[in-house]
Amino acid sequence: MKRILNIVNHRDSVLVMALVFGLIMGERTRPLADISMWSLAFVMVFSTTGFTFRSWIPVSNMLRPLAISLFLNYVVFGLTIIGLSWIFFHESYFPFFAGLVLIAAAPPGPSVIPFSTLIDGDTSFSVTGVFGLHLLAMLLTPLILLIILGQALINPVEIFWIMARLILIPLVISRLLRHPRILPGVEKVRNTAVKWGFFLVVSPIVGMSVPVLQSEPLFVLKISGLIFFAMFVMGSLYHYLMVIMRKGRGFIISSTLMMVIKSSAFAAVAAFRFFPDDPRVALPSAVVSVFVTLFIIFYSMLVRLSGLKK
Numbered sequence: 194m195k196r197i198l199n200i201v202n203h204r205d206s207v208l209v210m211a212l213v214f215g216l217i218m219g220e221r222t223r224p225l226a227d228i229s230m231w232s233l234a235f236v237m238v239f240s241t242t243g244f245t246f247r248s249w250i251p252v253s254n255m256l257r258p259l260a261i262s263l264f265l266n267y268v269v270f271g272l273t274i275i276g277l278s279w280i281f282f283h284e285s286y287f288p289f290f291a292g293l294v295l296i297a298a299a300p301p302g303p304s305v306i307p308f309s310t311l312i313d314g315d316t317s318f319s320v321t322g323v324f325g326l327h328l329l330a331m332l333l334t335p336l337i338l339l340i341i342l343g344q345a346l347i348n349p350v351e352i353f354w355i356m357a358r359l360i361l362i363p364l365v366i367s368r369l370l371r372h373p374r375i376l377p378g379v380e381k382v383r384n385t386a387v388k389w390g391f392f393l394v395v396s397p398i399v400g401m402s403v404p405v406l407q408s409e410p411l412f413v414l415k416i417s418g419l420i421f422f423a424m425f426v427m428g429s430l431y432h433y434l435m436v437i438m439r440k441g442r443g444f445i446i447s448s449t450l451m452m453v454i455k456s457s458a459f460a461a462v463a464a465f466r467f468f469p470d471d472p473r474v475a476l477p478s479a480v481v482s483v484f485v486t487l488f489i490i491f492y493s494m495l496v497r498l499s500g501l502k503k
Contacts, residue, residue, distance in 0.1 A: 215399025222400030
């Protein structure tokens, strides 16, 4: 029985169950979509309990990995997504374009940290990049959405308050949970809370996209091809470029993950918030949710095949 529970509670199993549940339930997951912001905030509270600002002292420990993460995640990956989506969707299907812009404007996914640890990456680099960019995203994300989508569609002030509720407030609460008397208990349930919190976020992303998956298969294929290129092709090219440049294993793994993994959960929450009657805007988030899992499986194999030494 314990083995079965361990399998059910495994990160990949929970994500697969979220995908299957969303596909089966479809639009009946709307109640979960309505509370998706609070579900993601719950995930962020537990995700950030393992982070301490002491790791940023001296400041030099933080600046280099943060600058590299900013360049890879927002400039390289973000501009690629925006450029390709402008070419393929800006004129023909604006809701999908808006959904892809939300992906590009999102901070890196918190899953970068556990995935980096899983493949023996540089955990310190991953932690600094993820939490540093989440704080910067409070300014970057509203600015990007304002410039590309315009204030008529996306209110930058409201985006800022969404970021505050999803990042700043959970970070403050997580500081309280780091109290010496509370933290040991939090650490025991952290992974389980994060995994099942993601279940509550991913299920409605997929569920609300089911009608679009059925009615617009060609556009789904186009979005999948775009995401595949940005994640798999560009991620692989960057990985081998770093190998050729003889960078360390930890840096290569963590920086590659930092480049290609965006917070599809944030993008979906924003889509539900600003486009509640158009599930097409959340479709790119559903595609990214699936592709992140596939990429981790693929990248674990790529790391082994490229012969990176531990």
